[in-house]
Amino acid sequence: MTDLKSGESIEFNGISILLKDNTPAKHKFALVDLAQGEHIYMYGSIVGKAVYPILKGAVLTTANVAHEANSFGKKTGTYEWTPPTHNPFSNRTFNGFHRKDGQVGTANYWIVVPLVFCENRNVEVIKQAFTEELGFGKPNPYKSLVQQMAELFKSGKQEAISELAVEEVALQKNNKLFKNIDGIKFLTHQGGCGGIRQDSEMLCALLAGYINNPNVAGATVLSLGCQNAQPAILQEKLDKINPHQEKPIILLEQQKEGTELHLLSQAIKMTFMAMAKANEQERAPAPLSKLTVGLECGGSDGFSGISANPAVGHASDLIVALGGKTILSEFPELCGVEQELMNRCVNDEIAEKFGSLMRDYSASAVAAGSGFDMNPSPGNIKDGLITDAMKSSGASKKGGTSPVVDVLDYAEYATKPGLNLLCTPGNDVESTTAMAGSGANIMLFTTGLGTPTGNPVAPVIKISSNTKLAVRMPDIIDIDTGGVISGEKTITEMGEEIVEHIIQVASGEIKAKAQLLDQDDFIPWKRGVSL
CATH class of the missing domain: 2.30.130.110 (Archaeosine Trna-guanine Transglycosylase; Chain: A, domain 4)
Incomplete structure (x- = not known):
């Protein structure tokens, strides 16, 4: 310590x-x-x-x-799990947005999505048109700072610039036009064409998952027309996830619409009217079994595996015991604990899928001249996690002790109640991006060093492994588990505190810090090597 x-x-x-x-x-x-x-x-x-x-x-x-890790083979034994004997959340609910397919959102967002990077600029134009006028913007203190610096520079008083102070402003949104919509989100990316066709197919599968995510009321999709990521592929992926999809989807193709003026005018008018309709939805009570909780870590330290991660693991067990879903991702950070997780799988088929994905992923990293052993970042190493297996042994504790009910490849959607394993890189944003695409309607993100990461559609609750971090970076940390390190709190107490916080965020009673800071990070994974 x-x-x-x-x-x-x-x-x-x-x-x-x-x-x-x-x-x-x-x-x-x-x-x-x-x-x-x-x-x-x-x-x-x-x-x-x-x-x-x-x-x-x-x-x-x-x-x-x-780096050295345990080897793994096939599933052995029968895993017996005893759910938490005391679950204070048995009769609790959260207030969410009920969708026609039975899913329940913890938020209500409209998304604007380009099928190809060529449409990013048009998406940005729509963003500029909507954000302030619909009341989703907030004051920018840095704009005022630049104005003051410009005035001092013009008057020849550059020496006074260093004395300027930036005033903190409230991170609350302005008055919203649509009271029941949490925001309009813009998911720009660099994919959809070029590269290999599989990348575009995988992008369409990911975007289909975002459209199907219970936190999304509907989507505006911009297509150029000639790209690899065709609307038909997106529709195919949507049908695979949810053949009875009833959400409103506005699809416009620039090469058919003609001028940018016409395309953007149509997109903006149609989106506005669709959002007005989505605004009619209101929150209503839902059981905690309707939660799908993503489990993530980033900027981990030597305390993560003994405070924040096991506390999140207990929260995961509590949610699973109530019939909810949890998603543990970051396969490079499960290196060395494969056998333990395989033994926890509910059957041999699921265990073998996990083993196969891990072997293939590891082999592709080696083929590219890298390997899982290169996963720890300089920050991880500086704060005590000097090998990937050491990092993984702590990271896996986020998954608690419940059985593994399913193993999902990238962009597959979580449908089974219980703990799901999702193949993603260890990269924070690529992983959180994937979990939302697999249906996570809220995420828990542990950190020992401080990571300013969020997601466009799923609230990300940031959990510090130590109190020093929580005090130093209070603007990004929601929950401090440092009490476990000091001995003031138990893992059980912290896990219950985390679930209580989940209920408040899921009900819209409070905002996660990542939401207040507009941390809308979105990075699709190309199936090359990323650790």
Whole structure:
């Protein structure tokens, strides 16, 4: 928990350990002498091997430890799960938007989507036309700062610029024209043409998932006409997810409409009228079984695996016990815990699908000259996560202890109540983007370093692993699990606090910090190598 000095004596489980090195907070030292090549264990799993002999009490670093992980084969045994014996949320509800297909949204958004990057500029024009006029904008303190700097520069008083202060402004939205719509979101991207055809097909599957997401009331889709990502492919993917899709979808093709003026005028008028209709929907009580909760981590530190992640894992177990769905993604960060997760799968077929996806993903990374071992970021390493297996052993705790009911490839939609595994990169935004496309209507995002990430349609609740981060970056952190580290709270108490917060955000009673900051990150994954 604090920096330790070389020469200090540490007592642990009746063993006295003399520290051989300075050991920064969140880092690890050896409890026993380790021979060259010997495995290093944490959380009961292999998380590395000694590059050269490591003495008892020596700090573990990237210089003396190399990535090593448990191997995996086929599912073994029958997994028995006992749901939490005490579930204080058994009769609780949230106020959501009920869709005709039975899904319930935690928010009510209209989305504007280009099928190809050629339409990004037109989407931006629609954004400029709508955002302020519909009351979804907010004051920009930096615009005032630039105006003041320009005035000082013109008057020859540049030296005074450094003294200017930026006033904090309320992050609340202006008065909205449509009271029951949380926003209009614009999902620009760089795909839809070029590359390989599979990328465009996968993009259409992802966009179909966003349109089908219960938080989305309807969509405006702009097509150029000649791109790989054709409207027919989007429709095919929509039919696959939900053959009885009844949401309003406005589809306009520029090469058929003619001038940009005509295209944009049509898009804006039709979107406005559709939003006015969507505004008639109101929140109504729904059981917690209608929640689909994405489980994400980013900017993790050495505390993530013992505070924020297991607390989220308990929240996941509580939601699953109530009949809800949870989604654990980031396959490169499940390296080393594959066998444990396979053994938790409800049948051999699902377990084999997970194993196959993991093997293929790992092989593609190696073929590109990389590997899962290169997943930890400089920030992870600086704060104690020095191998991918070490990072994975903590990251997997977000999935709690419940059985794995399904394994989803990228852009497949979650339909089974329980814990689902979703194939995505470890990249924060590519992963959160995918979870919303698979139906997540709210997300939990743990961080030890601080990550300003959100999603256009699914509220992202940011959870810090330590109190120092929560104090330093209060504008992005919703929940602080540092009390687990200090011993003030238990994992169970924090998990229940997280579910309570989920209910408030899902009911629209409070906004997640990512929503207040308009953190609308959207990055589709091209099926190349991304860790």
